Amino acid sequence: MPRSNSPQGRTGRPPLTSRAQILEGARRVIDRDGWEKLTVRRLAAELGIGATTVYHHVKDREDLLILLINEKAAQTPRPELPADPRGRIIVAATAIHDTLGGWPWAAEVLTADGFIARLDEPALWMAEAILDGALECGCTRAQAVDVFRNLWYYTIGEIFVRASSSGRPVPKTPFFDGIDESELPHLAAVGDEWPVLASRDIYPEGLRAFVEGLLSQALPEAS
Amino acid sequence: MPRSNSPQGRTGRPPLTSRAQILEGARRVIDRDGWEKLTVRRLAAELGIGATTVYHHVKDREDLLILLINEKAAQTPRPELPADPRGRIIVAATAIHDTLGGWPWAAEVLTADGFIARLDEPALWMAEAILDGALECGCTRAQAVDVFRNLWYYTIGEIFVRASSSGRPVPKTPFFDGIDESELPHLAAVGDEWPVLASRDIYPEGLRAFVEGLLSQALPEAS
DNA sequence: ACCTGAACACCGTTCAAGT
DNA sequence: ACCTGAACACCGTTCAAGT
Numbered sequence: 001m002p003r004s005n006s007p008q009g010r011t012g013r014p015p016l017t018s019r020a021q022i023l024e025g026a027r028r029v030i031d032r033d034g035w036e037k038l039t040v041r042r043l044a045a046e047l048g049i050g051a052t053t054v055y056h057h058v059k060d061r062e063d064l065l066i067l068l069i070n071e072k073a074a075q076t077p078r079p080e081l082p083a084d085p086r087g088r089i090i091v092a093a094t095a096i097h098d099t100l101g102g103w104p105w106a107a108e109v110l111t112a113d114g115f116i117a118r119l120d121e122p123a124l125w126m127a128e129a130i131l132d133g134a135l136e137c138g139c140t141r142a143q144a145v146d147v148f149r150n151l152w153y154y155t156i157g158e159i160f161v162r163a164s165s166s167g168r169p170v171p172k173t174p175f176f177d178g179i180d181e182s183e184l185p186h187l188a189a190v191g192d193e194w195p196v197l198a199s200r201d202i203y204p205e206g207l208r209a210f211v212e213g214l215l216s217q218a219l220p221e222a223s
Numbered sequence: 224m225p226r227s228n229s230p231q232g233r234t235g236r237p238p239l240t241s242r243a244q245i246l247e248g249a250r251r252v253i254d255r256d257g258w259e260k261l262t263v264r265r266l267a268a269e270l271g272i273g274a275t276t277v278y279h280h281v282k283d284r285e286d287l288l289i290l291l292i293n294e295k296a297a298q299t300p301r302p303e304l305p306a307d308p309r310g311r312i313i314v315a316a317t318a319i320h321d322t323l324g325g326w327p328w329a330a331e332v333l334t335a336d337g338f339i340a341r342l343d344e345p346a347l348w349m350a351e352a353i354l355d356g357a358l359e360c361g362c363t364r365a366q367a368v369d370v371f372r373n374l375w376y377y378t379i380g381e382i383f384v385r386a387s388s389s390g391r392p393v394p395k396t397p398f399f400d401g402i403d404e405s406e407l408p409h410l411a412a413v414g415d416e417w418p419v420l421a422s423r424d425i426y427p428e429g430l431r432a433f434v435e436g437l438l439s440q441a442l443p444e445a446s
Numbered sequence: 447a448c449c450t451g452a453a454c455a456c457c458g459t460t461c462a463a464g465t
Numbered sequence: 466a467c468c469t470g471a472a473c474a475c476c477g478t479t480c481a482a483g484t
Contacts, residue, residue: 153377210377
C-alpha cells in the first residue's frame with residue numbers, strides 16, 4: 001500500500017493502477033450496480049486487474065469504504081450555518097443525514113468504534129458544528145460529546161431502517177394479521193394504517209424534539 | 224417447509240429433524256461461536272445434516288433469525304410497567320434495548336420494513352406499551368406511532384454502534400492525530416478524551432431526553 | 447414427505463512467484 | 466515496486482435425485 005506522495009527515491013516497476021483509479025472504479029460500480037455489489041473482486045473486474053492488485057492500493061475493504069467516504073465528503077458543499085446555536089446543531093445533523101441517506105453502506109462502516117478518527121477534515125466539520133452549537137448553548141465538553149453521540153445514534157438508526165426498507169416488496173395487508181386484539185389493542189387499532197404511517201419521513205421533527213430534550217436536560221436552569 | 228401442527232393425513236417419510244432442533248442448534252452455535260458464525264452451512268454441520276435440509280424447515284436465513292427472535296422474546300420475562308405513562312414508555316424502550324443489546328444480530332433483521340408484522344405477541348408488547356403510554360399522554364394515534372418509530376431509530380442506532388465497537392482493538396492514541404486545530408478547535412480540544420467519553424453508556428439519559436422532547440413537541444399545551 | 451450431494455454463483459484475503 | 470493466478474476458507478440457495 002504505497003503512498004501516492006512518496007519521497008523521491010522510487011525504484012522498480014512503475015504503477016499501472018493508481019488509488020484514484022480504484023476509487024473511480026468503485027464509484028462506477030456503486031452507481032451502476034448498487035453498493036451491495038461493490039466487492040473487491042467485482043471492483044477488480046471493473047478495472048480489468050487482478051483482485052489481489054487492489055490490496056496494493058488499499059488495506060482492505062473497510063479502508064476502501066473509508067477512502068470513498070472522505071472523498072465524498074470533500075466534494076459535498078457545506079451548508080450555511082445559522083447564527084442560532086440550536087439551528088447549527090440541526091443543520092449539521094441534517095447534513096449528516098442527507099449525505100448518508102444516499103450512501104447507506106457508509107453507515108455500516110461508520111458504526112465502528114473510533115471511525116471518527118479515520119475521517120478527514122471535510123467529513124468532520126459536521127461533528128465540530130454540533131459540538132460548537134452545544135457548547136454555545138452552555139453544555140460542558142462532555143455534555144456536548146453526549147449530544148453528538150445521541151444524535152449520531154438516532155441518525156444512523158433512521159438511515160439503517162430506511163436503507164433496508166427501500167427496494168423491498170411493499171408489506172402485505174392485512175398487516176397485523178391474527179393479532180390478539182385484547183392483548184395488543186393499540187397495535188390492532190392501528191392495523192393496516194401502520195405501513196402508511198411508517199412511510200412518512202419523521203426525521204426532521206424527531207431531530208428537533210431530540211435536540212430540545214437533550215439541551216433542556218443538560219441545562220435545566222438555562223436562561 | 225411443513226408446519227409442525229399439520230393436519231391429520233400425513234404420509235411419506237417421517238421427519239428426522241424438527242424445527243425445534245434447528246432453533247436449538249442455532250442457539251448453540253451463537254452461544255459457542257458468536258452470532259457472526261451462524262450460517263446455514265455451519266448450523267447444518269452442527270446438527271450433522273446437509274445444508275439443504277435446513278431449507279425444509281425454515282424458508283431462508285432471515286426466516287431463521289425471525290424465528291429465533293420470537294422464541295427469545297417468548298422466554299424473556301416482561302418487566303413490571305409503572306403507572307406513569309412516561310415511565311411505561313421508558314421501561315418498554317429500555318426492555319427493547321436490553322434484549323437486543325445481547326443479540327445485536329437481531330437488530331440487523333429488525334431494520335427490514337414491515338418486520339414488525341412478522342413478530343409474535345411476546346415481542347410486540349413493547350411496541351404496545353409505547354403506543355399506550357404515548358396515547359395516555361395525549362398523543363394522537365399517528366403521533367404515538369411516530370414516538371415509537373423515533374425511539375426505535377435511536378435504540379437500534381445505539382445497538383449497532385455498540386455491536387460493531389465491541390470486540391475491536393481499542394482505538395489508538397493520539398486519537399485525532401494531525402487534526403487542523405484552527406478548523407476543528409472543539410474536536411482538537413476533546414482529543415484523546417474522545418474514546419473515554421465515547422465508552423460511557425448514555426442510552427438511559429438520552430432516552431429520557433428524547434421522550435421528553437417528543438412528548439412536549441406533540442403536546443405543546445399539555446396540562 | 448423428507449433428506450441428500452453436487453453444483454452455481456459468489457465472497458475477502460494471503461502467498462509465492464513473476465516482471 | 467508492482468502485479469499476478471492459484472489457493473484457502475468460506476458464503477446462501479437451487480435442483481435433480483434418492484429413500
